[in-house]
Amino acid sequence: MQDETFFTFAKKGRCLLPAIIVMALLGCKNSNSNLEERSTYFVNFVEGAQAVNDRTRFLVFHYTAQDEEASMTSLQGEFVSAHYLIPENPVFQRDKPVVIQLVDEKKRAWHAGVSHWNGRTNLNDSSIGIEIVNRGYADDEQGLRHWYPYNDSQIIALSKLAEDIIQRYNITPDNVVGHSDIAPLRKQDPGKLFPWKALAQMGIGAWPDEHTINTYLAGRNPHTKGNIVTLQQALLRYGYTEMPQNGMLDDTTRKIISAFQMHFRPDDTRGEADAETEAIACALNEKYRPEK
Ligand SMILES: [Zn+2]
16 A cells, blocks of 8 residues: 555656655554545554544334335435334345345434433434334224234344344443333334343343342332332433433323333333332343442
């Protein structure tokens, strides 16, 4: 690269002085440098800075709430996008699932919207977004909500993709989240049938330890009333930045509890402040938010 650059200058018969200066700079001390020519200037890239980390800190899962064709249209439109899309029935090539990439990982996709997690905001800036083709839910005439299941092949494809992203960016388990975690007042995806526990067992995302939950339950019936003050404090500490601290089971508090339950206790997601939910939140904090 260096020799070529010098050769280019010499060949074109231009003044050799700039090239000589550049060569002198390159020659001075640092052998880890790389000279790159851009349109109107050179960059001497020197490796070795230590105070640095990847911009990507979070991995966010979504469902599209649409069929595959409509999902593709939306994600290629002017309002929303995501880095990846898991098709409804991913094809496999040589036993490996094929996922769809729509946005370069270096670029900012528009999937999270107004969002908060663990003190951070606007997660589009710092996350990779994965959409999964899934219709979400439908409410029947009695007002009962029915959730559409995910296909096993989708979860296999998702797990392979997520494992790779987590490893490449060193994303911590508590920073693998759902859209409903980071925007609990307006989003339900990826929904209560998303297999968070199974994924956590594969090393994807956070999960509380059973024995720690039992310690925090302290013999209480899991379905009895928990302590709302403790639960609000615990969920704020875990990452739900919008959680009120007023000791009341108000609408905002219920929605955030429900989002938390969809992730960690999907059997009952009504947003009740029960003892089990409180114990799960405390167990997660013990594991992922140790006192400093
Ligand atoms: Zn979403």
